[in-house]
Amino acid sequence: MADFDFNVVWSSLPFLWEGLQLSLWLTFLSIIGGIVLGTLLALARLSGIAPLALLAATYVNLLRSVPLILVIFWFFFLVPLVIGRPIGSFYSALIAFVMFEAAYYSEIMRAGIQSVRKGQVHAGQSTGLGYWQIQRYIVLPQAFRNMIPILVTQGIILFQDTSLVFVVSLRDFMTASSIVARTEGRLVEMYLFAAVVYFIICFSGSMLVRSLKNRMAT
Amino acid sequence: MIDIHNISKWYGEFRVLTDCTTKVSKGEVVVVCGPSGSGKSTLIKCVNGLEPIQQGQIHVDGAEVTAKGADLTALRSRIGMVFQHFELYPHMSVLENLCLAQEKVLKRSRTEAEERARALLARVGMSEHSTKYPSQLSGGQQQRIAIARSLAMDPIAMLFDEPTSALDPEMIKEVLDVMVELAQEGMTMMVVTHEMGFARKVADRVIFMDVGAIVEDRPTADFFDNPESERAKDFLSKILNH
Numbered sequence: 001m002a003d004f005d006f007n008v009v010w011s012s013l014p015f016l017w018e019g020l021q022l023s024l025w026l027t028f029l030s031i032i033g034g035i036v037l038g039t040l041l042a043l044a045r046l047s048g049i050a051p052l053a054l055l056a057a058t059y060v061n062l063l064r065s066v067p068l069i070l071v072i073f074w075f076f077f078l079v080p081l082v083i084g085r086p087i088g089s090f091y092s093a094l095i096a097f098v099m100f101e102a103a104y105y106s107e108i109m110r111a112g113i114q115s116v117r118k119g120q121v122h123a124g125q126s127t128g129l130g131y132w133q134i135q136r137y138i139v140l141p142q143a144f145r146n147m148i149p150i151l152v153t154q155g156i157i158l159f160q161d162t163s164l165v166f167v168v169s170l171r172d173f174m175t176a177s178s179i180v181a182r183t184e185g186r187l188v189e190m191y192l193f194a195a196v197v198y199f200i201i202c203f204s205g206s207m208l209v210r211s212l213k214n215r216m217a218t
Numbered sequence: 219m220i221d222i223h224n225i226s227k228w229y230g231e232f233r234v235l236t237d238c239t240t241k242v243s244k245g246e247v248v249v250v251c252g253p254s255g256s257g258k259s260t261l262i263k264c265v266n267g268l269e270p271i272q273q274g275q276i277h278v279d280g281a282e283v284t285a286k287g288a289d290l291t292a293l294r295s296r297i298g299m300v301f302q303h304f305e306l307y308p309h310m311s312v313l314e315n316l317c318l319a320q321e322k323v324l325k326r327s328r329t330e331a332e333e334r335a336r337a338l339l340a341r342v343g344m345s346e347h348s349t350k351y352p353s354q355l356s357g358g359q360q361q362r363i364a365i366a367r368s369l370a371m372d373p374i375a376m377l378f379d380e381p382t383s384a385l386d387p388e389m390i391k392e393v394l395d396v397m398v399e400l401a402q403e404g405m406t407m408m409v410v411t412h413e414m415g416f417a418r419k420v421a422d423r424v425i426f427m428d429v430g431a432i433v434e435d436r437p438t439a440d441f442f443d444n445p446e447s448e449r450a451k452d453f454l455s456k457i458l459n460h
C-alpha cells in the first residue's frame with residue numbers, strides 16, 4: 001500500500017478533464033440527437049402508414065441487434081465514403097451514437113406516446129387541431145414527461161458507452177485515464193480514480209431518476 | 219344543421235351502427251340514450267368525423283363530413299365536443315387549455331384568446347382558477363372548463379358524450395346547470411346522457427338506441443309518457459327507478 005501515489009491524479013488533472021469534457025459533450029449531444037431522431041422514428045411507427053412504419057421498425061430492430069462498437073466503426077469508415085471527405089473521429093462517433101441511441105430512444109418514446117390517452121387526441125381533433133399540432137402541443141409533451149426517468153437512465157448507459165470511442169482514437173475520459181496509467185506506470189491509482197469518477201456521475205444520475213420518479217408519483 | 223342519413227359502421231366484422239338516420243335542427247337539443255354498448259358514443263363521434271363510417275352520409279351545416287377528402291379540421295373547429303373524462307390537457311394551465319386551439323386554429327392573438335377565455339371562465343364560474351392545472355381541480359370544475367374550452371372556438375353546435383357520468387353525485391348539478399343555460403341560449407346540442415331530469419327539462423327530442431340502431435326518435439314528452447318499444451320501456455323503468 002505504501003507504494004501508492006495518488007499525486008499522479010493531481011498532476012494529470014488537466015489532461016483527464018479534457019477527456020471528461022469529450023465524454024460529457026458526446027453524451028449530451030447524443031442524447032439530444034438520439035431523442036429527436038428516436039421521436040421521429042416512434043411517430044413513424046405509430047403513423048398507421050404501413051410502409052413508413054415498416055421502414056422505422058426495420059431500422060430500430062437492425063440497430064438494436066448489432067453491437068455499438070461495430071456501428072462506431074461503420075460510420076468511421078462509411079461516412080467519409082458517402083460524403084466524399086473525412087469528417088473527423090468526433091463527428092463520425094457522434095453520428096454513430098445518435099443513430100444507435102435513436103433506436104433505443106424510439107422504443108422509449110413509443111411507449112411514452114402510447115401512454116397518452118386516446119381521448120387527449122380526440123380532444124385536440126375536436127377543436128380542429130391538425131396531426132402535427134396535436135403531437136407537438138398535446139401528445140409529445142406528455143409522452144416526454146412520462147418517460148423522463150427512463151430517458152435519463154438511458155442517458156447514463158450512453159455515458160458509460162462513450163468509453164468505446166477509443167476505437168476511432170478519440171480521447172475520452174476512460175482513454176485519457178488509460179494513457180496516464182500506462183505512461184506513468186500507475187495503473188491501480190488511475191483505474192481506481194476512473195472508477196470513482198464514473199461512479200459519482202452515474203450514481204448522481206440514478207439519484208436524479210429516483211427523485212424524478214418520486215416527484216411524478218405524487 | 220346536423221343531418222345523419224342512413225349511416226352504418228363496422229369495426230372489422232362487428233356492426234356498431236345500423237342504418238341510423240336523424241336530424242338536428244338549429245337551436246334544437248337532442249338527448250341520446252340507451253344501454254351500454256348500444257353505439258351512442260360512436261354515433262356522436264361520427265358527427266365530427268372522429269370515427270369514419272362505411273355507409274351513408276352526414277352533413278353538418280351543409281358540408282358533407284363523410285365525403286372523401288373533406289376538410290375535417292376546419293369542420294371540427296366549428297363543432298364543440300365534451301367528453302366523459304373531460305380530457306383537459308394535464309400539462310397546461312386552465313388558461314392555456316382554453317387558448318391553444320384559439321391561437322393555433324382560429325389564429326387569434328394571445329390577448330384576444332385570453333380575453334375570450336376569461337369571459338368564458340367567468341361564465342362557467344371558474345374565473346379564480348385560470349392559473350391552476352387540471353389535477354388541482356375537482357371533476358365538476360374540470361368538466362366546466364372543458365365546456366368553456368369548446369365554447370372558446372365559437373362552435374355552431376355542441377356534442378356531449380356522457381358529460382356527467384364520471385362525476386361524483388354532488389358535482390353533477392354544477393355541470394348540468396351550465397348545459398341547461400347553454401341550451402336555453404339556443405345552442406344546438408346533441409347530448410349522450412342518462413340524466414333524464416336534464417332531458418325532460420331542455421331536450422326537444424330523445425333518441426333511444428339499442429344494438430347500434432335508433433329505436434325511438436321522438437319529442438321528449440312523447441318519449442317519456444308513452445314509449446313505443448318494449449326495449450325503451452324496459453330501459454326507462456330501470457333508469458327512472460334507479
Ligand SMILES: Nc1ncnc2c1ncn2[C@@H]1O[C@H](COP(=O)(O)OP(=O)(O)OP(=O)(O)O)[C@@H](O)[C@H]1O
Pocket residue numbers: 229232234252253254255256257258259260261
Ligand atoms: N375501437 C373499437 N373497436 C372495436 N369495437 C369497438 C370500438 N369502440 C367501440 N366498440 C364497440 O362498439 C360498440 C358501441 O360502442 P359505444 O362506445 O359507441 O357504445 P356506447 O353506447 O357509447 O356505450 P357506453 O354507454 O358504455 O358508453 C360496443 O359494443 C363497443 O364494444
Ligand SMILES: [Mg+2]
Pocket residue numbers: 258259260379380
Ligand atoms: Mg359511450
